[in-house]
Amino acid sequence: MALSCCIGQFRRTLAHIHSTAAGSFNQQISHCQKRVYRPCTWINTQTRLLSSRTQQNCTRKLVRNGEDKKLVICVEGNIASGKTTCLEHFSKTNEIEVLTEPISKWRDVQGHNPLALMYQDPSRWGLTLQTYVQLTMLNRHLSTASAPVRMMERSIYSAKYIFVENLYRSGKMPDVDFAVLSEWFDWIIQNIFIPVDLIVYLQTTPQICYERLKERCRVEETMIPIEYLEAIHQLHEDWLINKTSFKVPAPVLVIPADHALPKMLHKYEENREKILLARNA
Ligand SMILES: Nc1ncnc2c1ncn2[C@@H]1O[C@H](COP(=O)(O)OP(=O)(O)O)[C@@H](O)[C@H]1O
């Protein structure tokens, strides 16, 4: 009698634990959906978006409403290769919105300068800078479009494939920092739709970038040696030209960019149509 009473009580307790756990799990899901995903929509990319922009090995991704309709061009290239100057040129066109790199944020996050810290001590501050770069670049990619064509300086891809990779390969990023950043990056790429239609690669020699960098004279960059620009150059070449390192998310238009400014402006005009008609489909 006492035993069957105990068993009954045990069963009731188990049932209670089960229903409480299930309730709290469901609450967590709806809380998560409300809090994190409200501005966007989960869609089945296999059924709604069939272009090659979506071939990122995932069936369901977080997509901002309407973001799949605008054209996205990322301008990639070495430090001081002329990306900002190129964007400035295209910013004069009505239907193009230009998004420069959020470098002012990297130089001042709540009074701290992670860009300067990274150059002073890459092993200590590389993760800090690159985590913030990843966040701010993601924010750029997901910001609401104000024109039919968006031209962006760099991308979340080059932050990882060029700068994080360089820190790691040069022995300046500990394995654990690289692992954490890589898991963050992989999660983002697998779960969030980040469309890119065309990569414009401003291809320069490291020596020319070194001269332009010295002339621009950004205070954080005064200690950059030519070897650093050579390493960054090689990573760009392996990614975008040789295609031997990482997956390229869009077709690449290569514009040789060692030339003086008037010739570069002419080259931008020559390529204007190719750029504006790019649709990664
Ligand atoms: N074609 C060019 N010839 C000479 N100097 C250039 C050219 N394009 C840009 N510059 C100068 O080189 C420096 C770096 O250019 P910038 O557009 O800021 O490069 P990025 O944005 O790629 O770092 C700036 O001082 C800029 O005025």
Ligand SMILES: O=c1ccn([C@H]2C[C@H](O)[C@@H](COP(=O)(O)O)O2)c(=O)[nH]1
């Ligand atoms: O992921 C990144 C992206 C950029 N940086 C550094 C490299 C340069 O010092 C600046 C960006 O300058 P640009 O002149 O626009 O190339 O930021 C980085 O360390 N990590």
